[in-house]
Amino acid sequence: MHPQALLEACAALLREVLRFEHPADAVVSRHFRAQRQFGPRERATLAETTYAVLRRKLLYERLARSGSGARERRLAILGFAGARGFLDGALSAQEKGWLHDCDAVAPQELFEPERHNLPAWLAERLKAQLGADFWPLAEGLLQPAPLDLRVNILKAKRPQTQAQLAQAAIESEETPYSPWGLRVRGKPAINRLELFTSGAIEVQDEGSQLLALLLDARRGEMVTDFCAGAGGKTLAIGASMRSTGRLYALDVSAHRLDALKPRLARSGLSNVHPAAIAHERDERIKRLAGKMDRVLVDAPCSGLGTLRRNPDLKWRQSPQSVQELTVKQQAILQSAARLVKPGGRLIYATCSLLAEENEAIAEAFGAQQRDFVPLPAGQVLADLKLQQAASLCAGGSDGQRYLRLWPHRHQTDGFFAAVWQRR
Numbered sequence: 316m317h318p319q320a321l322l323e324a325c326a327a328l329l330r331e332v333l334r335f336e337h338p339a340d341a342v343v344s345r346h347f348r349a350q351r352q353f354g355p356r357e358r359a360t361l362a363e364t365t366y367a368v369l370r371r372k373l374l375y376e377r378l379a380r381s382g383s384g385a386r387e388r389r390l391a392i393l394g395f396a397g398a399r400g401f402l403d404g405a406l407s408a409q410e411k412g413w414l415h416d417c418d419a420v421a422p423q424e425l426f427e428p429e430r431h432n433l434p435a436w437l438a439e440r441l442k443a444q445l446g447a448d449f450w451p452l453a454e455g456l457l458q459p460a461p462l463d464l465r466v467n468i469l470k471a472k473r474p475q476t477q478a479q480l481a482q483a484a485i486e487s488e489e490t491p492y493s494p495w496g497l498r499v500r501g502k503p504a505i506n507r508l509e510l511f512t513s514g515a516i517e518v519q520d521e522g523s524q525l526l527a528l529l530l531d532a533r534r535g536e537m538v539t540d541f542c543a544g545a546g547g548k549t550l551a552i553g554a555s556m557r558s559t560g561r562l563y564a565l566d567v568s569a570h571r572l573d574a575l576k577p578r579l580a581r582s583g584l585s586n587v588h589p590a591a592i593a594h595e596r597d598e599r600i601k602r603l604a605g606k607m608d609r610v611l612v613d614a615p616c617s618g619l620g621t622l623r624r625n626p627d628l629k630w631r632q633s634p635q636s637v638q639e640l641t642v643k644q645q646a647i648l649q650s651a652a653r654l655v656k657p658g659g660r661l662i663y664a665t666c667s668l669l670a671e672e673n674e675a676i677a678e679a680f681g682a683q684q685r686d687f688v689p690l691p692a693g694q695v696l697a698d699l700k701l702q703q704a705a706s707l708c709a710g711g712s713d714g715q716r717y718l719r720l721w722p723h724r725h726q727t728d729g730f731f732a733a734v735w736q737r738r
C-alpha cells in the first residue's frame with residue numbers, strides 16, 4: 316500500500332477511535348471487518364499507530380497544535396508505527412520540517428501531563444498512592460505489554476512447549492513468577508499454531524496466571540469463578556484442578572460466556588460449568604450457598620492496571636465511573652461470599668491500580684464480615700513455593716497482606732487480590 320494511503324487510513328481509524336464511544340479494540344476490529352483491503356502488516360501498523368496515539372495522547376495533542384492539515388493526520392504522523400523512511404514517502408516538505416521540530420522538543424520543555432499522559436484526576440490519585448514511584452509507573456504504563464502464554468498443564472509441559480515454539484521460530488523465556496508462563500519475544504501470530512489449536516497454550520498475562528495460582532484450587536473441589544467473563548482465569552483454575560471437581564463459571568454477560576466455549580473445547584477441561592446469571596443475587600446461585608471450597612471474585616473494575624494493552628481506558632474512565640464501580644464491587648463481593656463453605660476461601664481481585672477499588676473494598680468487607688479471616692497473600696504464595704512470593708505482595712503489618720502487581724515492578728498488568736478464609 317502506498318505510504319500516503321496507509322497514513323490516511325491511520326488518520327481515518329483514529330477519527331473513529333478518538334470519539335471514545337466504544338472500547339478501542341472493538342472499534343479497531345469493526346473497522347478491519349468493514350475494510351477488507353488491509354493485509355496483516357497494514358493492519359498491524361494501523362492498530363499500533365492507534366494505540367501509540369492513545370498512549371501519548373496529551374503529548375501528541377500538544378505537538379499537533381503546530382503544523383497543518385487535519386488533526387488526526389498530524390496525530391497519526393506523530394504516532395506512526397512503521398519505518399520512518401516509509402512514513403517520509405507520505406509527507407510533504409512542510410510536514411517533514413514540522414516532524415523534525417517535534418522530534419527536537421526536549422522533555423524539560425514539556426508540562427507534566429505531556430510527560431505522564433494521564434488525565435489529571437488519575438495522575439493525582441496515583442501520585443498520592445505511589446509517591447516517588449509514580450514516575451516509574453507512568454513510564455511503565457506507556458510501554459506496550461509483552462505477549463505472555465500460559466501452558467495448559469493438562470496437555471503440555473513448559474520446557475517442551477518452549478522447544479516447540481522455538482521450532483516455529485518463536486523465541487520465548489520462562490515468566491519469572493508463574494510456573495505456567497512463557498513470555499514471547501515480539502508479537503508473533505499464535506492462533507494458527509498447532510500448540511494453540513490443540514489447547515496446549517492460551518494467551519494470558521502472567522498477572523492473571525498468578526491470580527489463578529493464588530486461588531490454589533485443588534483436585535475434586537467445588538469452586539466458583541463468580542465473574543468469569545470469557546474465562547481466562549476459569550481455564551487456568553480448571554487446569555490446576557486437573558479437570559476434576561466442579562468449577563462454576565458465572566457471569567452476567569452471556570455474550571462473554573459464549574466466548575469461553577471455544578476456549579473450553581480446546582482446553583480439554585470437563586469440570587467447567589458456565590452459567591449466565593441476571594445479577595449477583597440471582598436465585599440460581601442460592602442453591603450453591605455454603606458449598607464452595609474456593610470462590611474467586613474477579614470483579615468488574617476500571618481496568619486501569621491494563622493501560623499498556625488498553626490505553627483508551629484512561630480516557631474513558633472518570634471519577635464518577637470509578638465511584639459507580641466501587642458500589643458494584645462491594646455488592647458482588649458480599650453476595651459471592653455467601654457461596655463459601657466454612658473453612659473455604661474467598662478471593663477478591665481486580666485489574667485496577669486504584670486503592671479505592673482494591674484495599675478500600677477489601678477492608679470494608681473485612682470490617683463487616685467477621686466470619687472471614689484474612690489470609691496473607693504472601694503466605695499463600697510462599698506455601699505454593701512460588702518464586703519471590705514476598706516481592707509480589709504489599710499491605711498489612713508485614714507487607715504481605717495483598718497481592719499487588721505493578722507493570723513497572725513485575726512486568727505484568729496491574730493486579731490486586733485479597734484472600735480470606737471462612738471460619
Ligand SMILES: C[S@@+](CC[C@H](N)C(=O)[O-])C[C@H]1O[C@@H](n2cnc3c(N)ncnc32)[C@H](O)[C@@H]1O
Pocket residue numbers: 523541542543544545546547548549565566567568571594595613614615616647
Ligand atoms: C474483570 S472481568 C472478568 C475477567 C475474567 N475473569 C477473565 O479472567 O477473563 C469482570 C466480569 O464481571 C462481570 N460482571 C459484572 N457484573 C457482574 C455481576 N453482578 N455478577 C457477576 N459478574 C458480573 C462482567 O460481565 C465481566 O465479565
